[in-house]
């Protein structure tokens with residue numbers, strides 16, 4: 001977020017916990033890092049402490065940039081500012097699954113987000129409705145999306161062929 005260059009080792013990087021109790025992976029890899037703006041769960045606190053990462057629980061109200069639009073730091077609720085060369089945030093994942101859920105596809109909550117349930121062939125709980133990608137897993141990625149899309153596409157083709165065959169057989173028997 002912000003900044004005209006990627007973060008370098010030794011930069012002060014500001015981040016926050018991604019989900020309750022879970023230290024964000026980059027936070028555990030970076031150095032000279034401040035974990036800011038939220039209450040750290042005990043396990044997270046231990047993990048960050050062990051990595052020498054400072055914890056700052058004051059709410060962060062603004063990410064500051066300079067005249068050149070480059071990131072320059074953050075501002076806390078009480079007005080204090082802190083210089084930083086990089087800031088990472090913890091976005092909340094929301095699946096765009098209204099169409100599938102509206103059709104009655106079963107879903108469940110996982111990792112703080114809803115996912116539409118599919119079988120190993122990409123079929124949802126609604127006959128003739130298939131799903132792939134982000135809606136099927138909150139921690140999706142392009143490879144996951146490609147793989148599940150490929151599986152769903154293959155299944156659609158196979159199911160349509162099966163249906164044609166079933167129809168042809170029943171017509172022949174009439």
Ligand SMILES: Cc1cc2nc3c(=O)[nH]c(=O)nc-3n(C[C@H](O)[C@H](O)[C@H](O)COP(=O)(O)OP(=O)(O)OC[C@H]3O[C@@H](n4cnc5c(N)ncnc54)[C@H](O)[C@@H]3O)c2cc1C
Nearest residue numbers: 096097098099132133134135136139140141142143144145
């Ligand atoms: C900031 C960020 C960085 C990421 N970096 C990486 C990375 O480095 N590597 C990686 O592998 N993955 C990365 N990902 C994840 C990756 O982008 C997603 O997992 C992937 O794009 C999911 O593909 P998708 O087709 O399931 O969903 P999307 O790419 O979200 O496509 C869904 C499409 O459906 C459209 N849509 C939704 N609802 C409707 C509707 N009702 N009617 C019509 N259209 C609709 C949306 O507008 C959208 O165009 C990143 C994601 C984010 C947000």
